[in-house]
Amino acid sequence: MELANRVKTLTPSSTLAITAKAKELKQQGHDVIALGAGEPDFNTPEPILRAAEKAMNQGMTKYTPSGGIVELKQAIVDKFKTDNLLDYTNDQIIVTTGAKHALYTLFQVLLNEDDEVIIPTPYWVSYPEQVKLAGGTPVFVPAKEENDFKLTPQELEAAITEKTKAIIINSPSNPTGMMYNKTELKQLGDICVKHDVLIVSDEIYEKLIYSGEDHVSIAQLSPELKAQTIIINGVSKSHSMTGWRIGYAAGPVEIIKAMTSLASHSTSNPTSIAQYAALAAYQMDGSFNEEMKGVFSERLEKLYQLLNDLPGVTCLKPEGAFYLFPNVKEAVHNNGFANVDDWAKALLEEEKVALIPGSGFGAPNNVRLSYATSMEALEEAAKRIKQFILKHQ
Structure with missing residues (x-):
C-alpha cells in the first residue's frame, strides 16, 4: 500500500x-x-510526583477540556505575568501534549500550501518537518558561527518574500545554546511587524540560562510584537518533565481558538494527570x-x-x-x-x-x-x- x-x-x-x-x-x-x-x-521533583498521585487518587483521570484545565491555564497566565511581564487571558492559552505538539498544531492551523516559514540554521530537527507536514515550505537562512549562530536583521529582511508567513526564533537555542539579547530581538521583531510576519517564539529553555542575563521574550518588547507573536513553552526542561508531555502556546485568540479546535479532533486533551502535575510545577518555588x-x-x-x-x-x-x-x-x-x-x-x-x-x-x-x-x-x-x-x- x-x-x-x-x-x-x-x-x-x-x-x-x-x-x-x-x-x-x-x-x-x-x-x-x-x-x-x-x-x-x-x-521530576517530589512535589510534582505527589501531586500526580493525589490527582489519580481523587479521580482526576477523565477527559478534560481540549485546551487544558482552567487551573493550569490560569497558572500559565500567572507565570507569564510574573516571569515575563506579559498579560494574557485564559482564552489566549492552549495546553498541549508537549511543546512539540503545540508547534505541530500551530503550523497545521496557520499554513496553506507553499506558505514559507523562515528557519534560521542551525535549527531544532523537527521545525522543517512540521512545516512540510502542514504543506508549507521551510526557508533556511544560515545564522553564521561568526555571529554567534544568530540571525542578523539584514539576513532576515533579505529572506522575506510575499509568501513568508512566519519565522521561528528559538532562544536559548537547541542545538547551539546561544541566546538573543533584547536589542537583537527588537531589531528582528520590528522587521516582522513591518512585513506582517508571525513570530513563533520557542522559549522552552528560558529557565536554563547561565550567563547571568535574564531571559527576554520578544513578545514583551512592545504591544505590536506581542500581537505578532505566538510563544511556545512547557515544563519539560524547566521541571525535568520530558515524559509528562505538557507544553503550551500563548498568542492571539483566533489562533489559539483554531489550535484548540484542531486538538479536539486529534488528541482530545493532554493527559489529565500530567496537567495536574504541571500545575504543581508552577506552584513550586524556584x-x-x-x-x-x-x-x-x-x-x-x-x-x-x-x-x-x-x-x-x-x-x-x-x-x-x-x-x-x-x-x-x-x-x-x-x-x-x-x-x-x-x-x-x-x-x-x-x-x-x-x-x-x-x-x-x-x-x-x-x-x-x-x-x-x-x-x-x-x-x-x-x-x-x-x-x-x-x-x-
Whole structure:
C-alpha cells in the first residue's frame, strides 16, 4: 500500500544511525558514553510526583477540556505575568501534549500550501518537518558561527518574500545554546511587524540560562510584537518533565481558538494527570530550577574547556540550554574523514562516544553534545575524543 505524499516529504533523522548503533553497542556490553540526550538527567521533583498521585487518587483521570484545565491555564497566565511581564487571558492559552505538539498544531492551523516559514540554521530537527507536514515550505537562512549562530536583521529582511508567513526564533537555542539579547530581538521583531510576519517564539529553555542575563521574550518588547507573536513553552526542561508531555502556546485568540479546535479532533486533551502535575510545577518555588542550573553551569564550564583543548576543535560558549555545538571541521579533515557524519560514526565504533552530527541541524561542520549527564562521563568522553583525534592524525 502506498503511503500519503505528506509523509514522503519527511527527511529521515541523521541521528537515527548513531542512536541505533549506540544502543546496539550497549546491548553488546560496551561502555558507551551517550552525549545525545535532549532532556535533563534529574528526576521530576517530589512535589510534582505527589501531586500526580493525589490527582489519580481523587479521580482526576477523565477527559478534560481540549485546551487544558482552567487551573493550569490560569497558572500559565500567572507565570507569564510574573516571569515575563506579559498579560494574557485564559482564552489566549492552549495546553498541549508537549511543546512539540503545540508547534505541530500551530503550523497545521496557520499554513496553506507553499506558505514559507523562515528557519534560521542551525535549527531544532523537527521545525522543517512540521512545516512540510502542514504543506508549507521551510526557508533556511544560515545564522553564521561568526555571529554567534544568530540571525542578523539584514539576513532576515533579505529572506522575506510575499509568501513568508512566519519565522521561528528559538532562544536559548537547541542545538547551539546561544541566546538573543533584547536589542537583537527588537531589531528582528520590528522587521516582522513591518512585513506582517508571525513570530513563533520557542522559549522552552528560558529557565536554563547561565550567563547571568535574564531571559527576554520578544513578545514583551512592545504591544505590536506581542500581537505578532505566538510563544511556545512547557515544563519539560524547566521541571525535568520530558515524559509528562505538557507544553503550551500563548498568542492571539483566533489562533489559539483554531489550535484548540484542531486538538479536539486529534488528541482530545493532554493527559489529565500530567496537567495536574504541571500545575504543581508552577506552584513550586524556584529552588529546583536553581539547583539544576547550578549543576549544569559547572558541567558547561568544564566541558567547554575540555572541548576547546581538543586538536582541530573550536567551540563557542553557549548561554543557555544544555548543549555545546563545537565546530569539528578541522579535526575531521586532519583525521582523513569525508564528513562529520563519518567521523562521528567512527568515533562511536572505536571509542564508544556517541555525538549527534550537526548535519541534522543544518550545520554539517558541527556536532551537538549534551551535558545532561555526569561530570565523570563528560570528562571521560573528552578523553576518548582526544584519543580518537590523535590516533587518526
